[in-house]
Amino acid sequence: MTRVTRICICGGGSLGHVCAGFLAAQPDTEVRVLTQHPERWSSKLLITDPDNHVFEGHLECVSNNPQQVVSECDIILLCLPGFAIEDTLYRIKPHVGQAVVGSIVCSTGFFFAAHRILGTEARLFGFQRTPFIARTTQYGHAANLLGYKPQIAIAIENAEDREAFRQQVEQLWRTPTLLLNSHYEVSLTNSNPILHTGRLYSLWKDWKGEVYDHNILFYKEWTDEASQTLIDMDAEFMLLLAELPVTPGAIPTLLEYYESHDAASLTRKIRSIAAFQHITSPMKEVKGGWVPDFSSRYFTEDFPFGLRFIHDLAHKHNTPTPTIDKVYEWGGQFRV
Secondary structure (H helix, E strand, O other): OOOOEEEEEEOOOHHHHHHHHHHHOOOOEEEEEEOOOHHHOOOEEEEEOOOOOEEEEEOOEEEOOHHHHHOOOOEEEEOOOHHHHHHHHHHHHHHOOOOEEEEOOOOOOHHHHHHHHOOOOOOEEEEOOOOEEEEEEEOOOEEEEEEEOOOEEEEEEOOOOHHHHHHHHHHHHOOOEEEOOOOHHHHOOOOHHHHHHHHHHHHHOOOOOOOEOOOOEOOOOOOHHHHHHHHHHHHHHHHHHOOOOOOOOOOOOHHHHOOOOOHHHHHHHHHHOHHHOOOEOOEEEEOOEEEEOOOOHHHHOOHHHHHHHHHHHHHHOOOOOHHHHHHHHHHHOOOO
16 A cells, blocks of 8 residues: 655745645645634635646644644655744644655745744754746635746755655646755755845835836836846856865856856846746835835745845855845845
């Protein structure tokens, strides 16, 4: 008899929805969800991908009680914003057992918090970049999987058989999976902590209160100025990686990742990505138009739970990061 893999998804955001529904639709899996609002969830999740294929995932249990959904699981996956990671780790700690605990986003401090809360011997894993682009369409019922990644990369700690676990992730997520050598290779990334913060800085570093006539498309209206800011931040980031136990090339430069060679080509590439076309900026509607929304997760997450770790490690290792420092200090004024 084939053994069933029991998985608990912690979090009810877009990635939580898509991972729960997508994994529940895989053979020989049993998915539970830990969420603050279990009453809003159906036992069936419908996930629609870019080819209009619908994955119908049946959830075994949805609860706000960690003991009910975490106990006896094989895999526990946090799909949470940075500010919720520590509290959730404390809540699930008594019930983890032999499960491998992971995070869909690691650049917000997951490994640093898990080492401290679960211990250095805990079985941990995490993704270098999210495996999907996701958007909830009906909370607790349906979501869109807007884009697959051609490859995903993960870090694993204290697993009995790292290769077997890598193969399991590859099978569950239906995506070729690369095994990295260090948690730094997933904890530090030039994705959201640099991509988002650099773009925000280029958008509003000179903002004086003006009202815009539309909500700026975050990627489709990308600029060369944003690209150059990213390139400069990324170059400093690479200097930091050279000081850490990170395998050369494990984290590609942004130019390599986006198959570009300068600011102009990077702008063209980012503007052209189909899955990004309709993503708007963190803005709110006011009388006469739109203004930046500094309470958005783009600000409350990507600066204090993303760029912060890069900034702090760079200073610890005496790595010069003038552009990162400038962007981080600008974003710090909006912390709540």
